[in-house]
Amino acid sequence: DIQMTQSPSSLSASVGDRVTITCRASQSISNYLNWYQQKSGKAPKLLIYAASHLQSGVPSRFSGSGSGTDFTLTIRSLQPEDFATYYCQQSYSTPLTFGGGTKVEIK
Amino acid sequence: EVQLVESGGGLVKPGGSLRLSCATSGFIFSSYTMNWVRQAPGKGLEWVSSISSSSRYIYYADSVKGRFTISRDDAKNSLFLHMNSLGAEDTAVYYCGKDLGLAVAGPIEFWGQGTLVTVSS
Numbered sequence: 001d002i003q004m005t006q007s008p009s010s011l012s013a014s015v016g017d018r019v020t021i022t023c024r025a026s027q028s029i030s031n032y033l034n035w036y037q038q039k040s041g042k043a044p045k046l047l048i049y050a051a052s053h054l055q056s057g058v059p060s061r062f063s064g065s066g067s068g069t070d071f072t073l074t075i076r077s078l079q080p081e082d083f084a085t086y087y088c089q090q091s092y093s094t095p096l097t098f099g100g101g102t103k104v105e106i107k
Numbered sequence: 108e109v110q111l112v113e114s115g116g117g118l119v120k121p122g123g124s125l126r127l128s129c130a131t132s133g134f135i136f137s138s139y140t141m142n143w144v145r146q147a148p149g150k151g152l153e154w155v156s157s158i159s160s161s162s163r164y165i166y167y168a169d170s171v172k173g174r175f176t177i178s179r180d181d182a183k184n185s186l187f188l189h190m191n192s193l194g195a196e197d198t199a200v201y202y203c204g205k206d207l208g209l210a211v212a213g214p215i216e217f218w219g220q221g222t223l224v225t226v227s228s
Contacts, residue, residue, distance in 0.1 A: 034214035043218035091213025
């Protein structure tokens, strides 16, 4: 199974900050990497697919990059509605696996 | 508008069974891979199972293989998860999800609101 490791597990940031979350796969997954946002008590929401493709309706302040084993989710200017938990997921092979999550909190 | 509505969750005793359903609308159900993902209380996301269009490909997490069965009824635009031999470790919110359609499985484009399964005596 492919293990996905996210860092950090949590971070505190202020509105307007640039935030970067990293995700590392235990083996190469090409660009089969997706990012989700989950707010408390809600279902996850797809933000980025195939490492760098912005899902329809997602604000352009979100971006993704990387290939192979190392990936990054960047929020260019953090907004109040962005405080949530973010998960990476590989869809290179089954079992589909998620990272442990990164909780973005208000500083 | 795409909608996915899960049902069938509830309290079940260890060793018991449960059948989850996911009613969908707003897209051509038969054309897409569908997924189940669960989340234990206070924990992260765990993929459970995927079923491709025409039920050609079916995948399970090792943690549920042999106990859970995924199925679909394209005529009723519905997805199911039959769960047997339930244990405390299966306690979670179960989400159904529609695939984006890039590959056989993943990413998950749309998610239902989830249904809570609690396994306890």
